[in-house]
Amino acid sequence: MINEIQDLLQLCKDTGITIWVENNKLKYRAEKDKIDNDLLKKLKEEKENIIRHLKENDNKTVLDGFRLTPIQNAYLIGHSSDYELGNINAHYYTEYSCNNIDEKKLQRSINEVIKNNEALRTVIHPSGVQQVISDVPEFELKTVKLDSEATLNEVRKAWYHHRYQLGNWPMFHFQVSKRDNDADILHFSFDCIILDAWSAQKLLFDIFKIYKEETVSWPAFTFREYLQQETSYLKEDKSWAKAEEYWEEKLKIIPECPKLPFKKQLSLIEKPHFNRISYKFTLNETEKLYAKLKKYQFTPSALVCTVFMKVLAYFSSNKNLTVNLTLFNRLPLNREISKVLGDFTNIGLASYFHNENIHFLEEVKMIQQQFWKLIQYRNYDGTRLLKKLSANKLGKAVMPVVFTSMLQGKLEFDEASDFREVYAISQTPQVVLDHQARDDNGGLALSWDYVSDAFDYGELKNMFEIYIEQIKGLIESDCWDTPVFIKENREHS
Known part of the structure; x- marks a missing residue:
């Protein structure tokens, strides 16, 4: 039964259909004509099993899906080539120099921030729903050895306009370039659909503080909760x-x-x-x-x-x-x-x-x-x-x-x-x-x-x-x- 449910969910994912649980009810979202009657019938038949599977999936527990903001939705639409100056994602890339980066220490710092911020465990689906994954694998910090400026440019070229695949985690990337005769480089790339510029700056400052073994206080409030409360706030x-x-x-x-x-x-x-x-x-x-x-x-x-x-x-x-x-x-x-x-x-x-x-x-x-x-x-x-x-x-x-x-x-x-x-x-x-x-x-x-x-x-x-x-x-x-x-x-x- 588990394999059948997994196959069904994979079919939905491959077809561009987003499935999630909201208030103990199974929800789905799909682009027009993406879901046929047979698949819809199968989802209804297996509704209870799918809900149980999503809730009991210990390896990748997905919290309830929630809406995109208007700007996030605009960024999503911008992926389409139907729009002038479209066919790209909203993206930011930056490099920081630092002498003798301790990769293990930096990796621990990055994962500490990921663990304490839902935005870094967020997945954006093509159908216009975002979901937070409560348990994600540890992020592994890749390290490369640079032997020339040309090699640095190759790393930069690989990430400075990177397009993250919708529906997959993570929607960001960290990497370290080690250099013998110069400072090391920390590369940071992220899709702006999950972070604005202020948030990205705070994210980096928190990582750097943890790296220096300073204390960072984490909010109990989340972006997901913010959007839930925003609707009622704006109505008033x-x-x-x-x-x-x-x-x-x-x-x-x-x-x-x-x-x-x-x-x-x-x-x-x-x-x-x-x-x-x-x-x-x-x-x-x-x-x-x-x-x-x-x-x-x-x-x-x-x-x-x-x-x-x-x-x-x-x-x-x-x-x-x-x-x-x-x-x-x-x-x-x-x-x-x-x-x-x-x-x-x-x-x-x-x-x-x-x-x-x-x-x-x-x-x-x-x-x-x-x-x-x-x-x-x-x-x-x-x-x-x-x-x-x-x-x-x-x-x-x-x-x-x-x-x-x-x-x-x-x-x-x-x-x-x-x-x-x-x-x-x-x-x-x-x-x-x-x-x-x-x-x-x-x-x-x-x-x-x-x-x-x-x-x-x-x-x-x-x-x-x-x-x-x-x-x-x-x-x-x-x-x-x-x-x-x-x-x-x-x-x-």
């Missing part, structure tokens, strides 16, 4: 109606996305491949910038986003434009919510209206006011905005330029950490350019992740250099009252 959220009204009016007037000088039509890019261009300001430069921001009462995110959009407008054929903003929204459903790992991502929209007659300070103020509105209405599902904008543009990437900021406006140092980030890159479906800003151990770090087939590298590099020069100009300027004028650097390297 009185700001939803106001948010709906705000966005309905805003959608009537917002400009389109930037019309940048793409070298290839976005719809002709079959599988986007992302590269990164980046710059990090010194501690002294960052301190000077943050001091001026405090004087003018601006947030770092508002300033950086304003400069970013001004540069986009300079190169775009439409001078009024809108960008997609990444939001990290954790509702206050539990006092331990800041410790919970998961994908809490939401999105919003911010617009720039070109006007040569207003001062730069006024431009930043206008962007910051939009940011405050986004915070005020952060519970509103931002994917609804994109659906409305794409109503008559089926499959089109309507807002493919993204601004992502993790800036907090304070200089943080972790001199005690043995690990230092040395490389990172991300990719997201239906995105052509993703601006990322963060505080990197005392320095403001800015990067653009971009679809390489969409841009002429020389032109993009020129755009980025002009962008950095504008911020350097603000750092050195004694007064921001006068407009900031962009001077194009025509020397392409």
